[in-house]
Amino acid sequence: MCGIVGILGEGPVAPQIVDALRRLEYRGYDSAGIATLEGGRLARRRAQGKLRNLELKLDESPLRGAIGIGHTRWATHGRPTENNAHPHANRRLAVVHNGIIENFRELRDELKAKGHGFATETDTEVVAHLVGDAIEAGRRPAEAVASALPRLKGAFALAFLFNGEKDLLIGACQGAPLAIGHGEGEMYLGSDALALAPFTDAITYLEDGDWALVRRRSVEFRRVSGELIKRQKQRSQAGALLVDRGNHRHFMAKEMHEQPEVVGRTLAHYLDMAAGEVRLPFALPKNIGKLSRLTLVACGTAYYAGLIGKYWFERFAQLAVDIDVASEFRYRDVPMQAGGLTIAVSQSGETADTLACLRHARRHGQRVLSILNVATSTMARESDIVAPTLAGPEIGVASTKAFTCQLAVLACLAMAMGRARGVLDPQREAELVSQLIAVPGLMAEALKREHAIELLARDLAKSRDVLYLGRGTSFPLALEGALKLKELSYIHAEGYAAGELKHGPIALIDEALPVIVIAPSDPVREKTASNMQEVAARGGRIILIGEAGAAQEAQVETMATIAMPDMGAEFAAIPYAVPAQLIAYHTAVFMGKDVDQPRNLAKSVTVE
Ligand code: G6P
Numbered sequence: 001m002c003g004i005v006g007i008l009g010e011g012p013v014a015p016q017i018v019d020a021l022r023r024l025e026y027r028g029y030d031s032a033g034i035a036t037l038e039g040g041r042l043a044r045r046r047a048q049g050k051l052r053n054l055e056l057k058l059d060e061s062p063l064r065g066a067i068g069i070g071h072t073r074w075a076t077h078g079r080p081t082e083n084n085a086h087p088h089a090n091r092r093l094a095v096v097h098n099g100i101i102e103n104f105r106e107l108r109d110e111l112k113a114k115g116h117g118f119a120t121e122t123d124t125e126v127v128a129h130l131v132g133d134a135i136e137a138g139r140r141p142a143e144a145v146a147s148a149l150p151r152l153k154g155a156f157a158l159a160f161l162f163n164g165e166k167d168l169l170i171g172a173c174q175g176a177p178l179a180i181g182h183g184e185g186e187m188y189l190g191s192d193a194l195a196l197a198p199f200t201d202a203i204t205y206l207e208d209g210d211w212a213l214v215r216r217r218s219v220e221f222r223r224v225s226g227e228l229i230k231r232q233k234q235r236s237q238a239g240a241l242l243v244d245r246g247n248h249r250h251f252m253a254k255e256m257h258e259q260p261e262v263v264g265r266t267l268a269h270y271l272d273m274a275a276g277e278v279r280l281p282f283a284l285p286k287n288i289g290k291l292s293r294l295t296l297v298a299c300g301t302a303y304y305a306g307l308i309g310k311y312w313f314e315r316f317a318q319l320a321v322d323i324d325v326a327s328e329f330r331y332r333d334v335p336m337q338a339g340g341l342t343i344a345v346s347q348s349g350e351t352a353d354t355l356a357c358l359r360h361a362r363r364h365g366q367r368v369l370s371i372l373n374v375a376t377s378t379m380a381r382e383s384d385i386v387a388p389t390l391a392g393p394e395i396g397v398a399s400t401k402a403f404t405c406q407l408a409v410l411a412c413l414a415m416a417m418g419r420a421r422g423v424l425d426p427q428r429e430a431e432l433v434s435q436l437i438a439v440p441g442l443m444a445e446a447l448k449r450e451h452a453i454e455l456l457a458r459d460l461a462k463s464r465d466v467l468y469l470g471r472g473t474s475f476p477l478a479l480e481g482a483l484k485l486k487e488l489s490y491i492h493a494e495g496y497a498a499g500e501l502k503h504g505p506i507a508l509i510d511e512a513l514p515v516i517v518i519a520p521s522d523p524v525r526e527k528t529a530s531n532m533q534e535v536a537a538r539g540g541r542i543i544l545i546g547e548a549g550a551a552q553e554a555q556v557e558t559m560a561t562i563a564m565p566d567m568g569a570e571f572a573a574i575p576y577a578v579p580a581q582l583i584a585y586h587t588a589v590f591m592g593k594d595v596d597q598p599r600n601l602a603k604s605v606t607v608e
Helices: 014-023 051-060 104-113 125-136 141-151 251-257 259-270 300-317 352-363 378-382 401-420 426-447 450-460 474-489 498-503 525-537 550-554 573-590
Strands: 003-008 031-038 041-048 067-073 093-101 154-162 169-174 179-182 187-190 202-205 210-215 218-223 293-298 320-325 341-346 367-372 385-388 465-470 492-497 514-518 541-547 560-564
Touching (some): 003 154, 003 210, 014 031, 031 093, 041 093, 093 125, 104 125, 125 141, 141 169, 169 187, 187 210, 251 573, 259 426, 293 352, 300 341, 341 352, 352 367, 352 378, 401 573, 465 474, 474 492, 474 514, 492 498, 514 573, 525 541
Parallel strands (some): 293 320, 465 492, 514 541
Antiparallel strands (some): 003 187, 031 067, 154 169, 169 210, 210 218
């Protein structure tokens, strides 16, 4: 999703802006741009594609101004061309924008009728015209912004730079994040604290409906109504978080290899390993024993984590789980009882649909527990309880370590709820805890299968379609494996519950279709073995992910077997996620795809 940066500096700010935009690359984007004041006059450079293209333009024709704004755009309205790239400007101002102006058509028609000509396909351009129009009518920049903001509908963050105003940036936010960074005689604006980490760790987050007049030595916060307000400055931890690839070729590779460590760290946060008990760092709602069901909402990979969690909540806590993708849930007429519990799962804590569900649940008197990787996110601020995943910053667009950490937290929560509800006895809890403690080591072992998977990937890269099958918690994992493969390699892939094979997908089986079967040694493995035989009988090419000897036991011939270490069945989904991720990664790398930033995808999806 789009990234915003603004700097009021002492010397030329363009290189710093590009540096900060690079730290926002992880959000996903397809064009970039920058505007500064050169001798007090607005100047812009914009480019389609990656930041490198913008840098080439800046090399050819440098910007030297000491104040500027920059942007990485993830196209929503209009193609990712240079002309549609931000900043959008007129002779009065330049503006960058994250999010969507929902009523842009109405505003555009009104402005056109007044004689404004539109040069782009974007929704953002109306903001430039609206504010520009007010300045033309004689208003000061702040008054012009104040008059425009109440007219804008939707979720957005904005940053403005004004012609002739060498000591003023204005930032505004409504449903999309914006942070102000405080420096010594310099000030900054950014979509998150990570972007500003090299410059300052003193951060103020704007709240929905806030806007700020930022000058080098002062900042003034106002509400859309015009009311002057105070906002706290806080110390951000973002500077401590290293954003580099280390020795790895891609962020995704680094993040997959970090999993044993970060899953271990996350488990340590929720378990008393010595006592063999769950020990949550927060109190569960007091009425947890009386609840009969939970609601779970999430998007993308986080949704698949939730689907796996559903099995655990049902099994360990005897809680029925109503789970849906957030974009569906928010528009269903779900009866929600006051006093109930909703769990939101999100890496970024900013995903628009998940956030909308969180707010919906709270409006219905539910308590919201959010499993989040970004502690300073909007969802973190709006939840009753935050259950952190300690994965560290995840830069690769395709989620890997955040996913397995989400699973670790869901497993611990399900056990804690089981205990609180009196349905999980201490002996069973200790047994489950010992299985969980083994997970990081099993993940490290699974990572050792990387070379074999790299060889297999060369074969998979030739496929047009791939089918993933699994039962129990391996079913959502099959969905996640298929998602990873399609998002990274652009090969069509589908995940199915193995038992559903005969209800349709079996028609697809032939010698050309690789079928990846996820079959840990769990109580349903014999059922999965029967499904494998159905595939083999029709000449399908099976790739089995299972314990050594699983293929013989199932009496099937496979095209390849990824032999996993022996492990307890309950949390096998966590180590088994590793080969699923590696398959997608190596197939895409072999095909020469951009694994860290796959086409059309965004890391943090702040629009519906
Ligand atoms: C995007 C990302 C996915 C992620 C999903 C949900 O689609 O590309 O990796 O799973 O959003 O994001 P969240 O931050 O809420 O987990």
